[in-house]
Amino acid sequence: MKSEIIYRDASALCTPSKLPASDYVINPYVGCIHRCKYCYASFMGRFTGHTEPWGTYLEPKKYSSYKLPGKLDSSKTILIGSVTDAYNPAESKYSLMPKILESLQECPAHVEILTKSSLILRDIDLIKQIPDIAVGVSLSNLNEEDNKILEPGASSAEARLKTLRELHENKIRTYLFIAPYLPGITNLNTLYDAVAGAVDYICVENLNLRGNYKQPMLDAIQSLHPDLRGLWDDIYSKKKSGAYWAAIEKQIEALRDKSSVPIISYMYHEKIKKS
Numbered sequence: 001m002k003s004e005i006i007y008r009d010a011s012a013l014c015t016p017s018k019l020p021a022s023d024y025v026i027n028p029y030v031g032c033i034h035r036c037k038y039c040y041a042s043f044m045g046r047f048t049g050h051t052e053p054w055g056t057y058l059e060p061k062k063y064s065s066y067k068l069p070g071k072l073d074s075s076k077t078i079l080i081g082s083v084t085d086a087y088n089p090a091e092s093k094y095s096l097m098p099k100i101l102e103s104l105q106e107c108p109a110h111v112e113i114l115t116k117s118s119l120i121l122r123d124i125d126l127i128k129q130i131p132d133i134a135v136g137v138s139l140s141n142l143n144e145e146d147n148k149i150l151e152p153g154a155s156s157a158e159a160r161l162k163t164l165r166e167l168h169e170n171k172i173r174t175y176l177f178i179a180p181y182l183p184g185i186t187n188l189n190t191l192y193d194a195v196a197g198a199v200d201y202i203c204v205e206n207l208n209l210r211g212n213y214k215q216p217m218l219d220a221i222q223s224l225h226p227d228l229r230g231l232w233d234d235i236y237s238k239k240k241s242g243a244y245w246a247a248i249e250k251q252i253e254a255l256r257d258k259s260s261v262p263i264i265s266y267m268y269h270e271k272i273k274k275s
Helices: 040-048 097-103 118-127 144-150 157-169 188-194 211-224 226-236 241-258
Strands: 008-010 024-026 029-031 058-063 077-080 110-115 133-138 173-181 201-206 263-265
Touching: 097 118, 110 118, 118 133, 118 157, 133 157, 144 157, 144 211, 157 173, 173 188, 188 241, 201 241, 211 226, 226 241, 241 263
Parallel strands: 008 058, 024 077, 077 110, 110 133, 133 173, 173 201, 201 263
Antiparallel strands: 029 058
């Protein structure tokens, strides 16, 4: 006998956002099973009644309405996937996104989807029906051995790069989200070269470590790259991050100078205000 699917009731498809680059967000799931060790959204459990470790639970949402917020126009942005990946592995089972994408086909606002999954290619025809949309694929590292430990539920780096290329070939606006920038691991130039001709712009955001995901991430770095542990301790335990991130910002500026596409820095995320 099949077990009954338990949905989380949700009254509104879009909810207001405090993020610097979006006015509304859509998160089709409570939780996420990509199990990224660095995920800042691990704090969400205290708002949803979950005591299980982040990455081990997921509830699909059941919306009472797919109506969009009033007064939407081209100056507004709706982000899909701010605290969950809408195309996490469970989406292949629940298929929540097609109906959501259908509801956005006459949306006057700018829509963005951010994902780490090649599953988004399933919905490419629906995505093309949305008037103003961009799809971002987040990737911080091309090293598959690292990624299997740091983000075990996500698509491989190779699959994500192929996803960007296929979306771009289908005339969908695309961007690479280099996030989180992992000190001593992320290589801006290598990632830039890897997406050449497949993106319309690139965004970069630093890794913030705090709360209950800080120590597991430090432990993972100790295991994967013990030579980098001193650097990570300086940045995240000894509060010597300013000089390091300032140097990375200069690298971004240098890359921007030679780039054929815009490069947007979110390196000081907490200081950015909506424009």
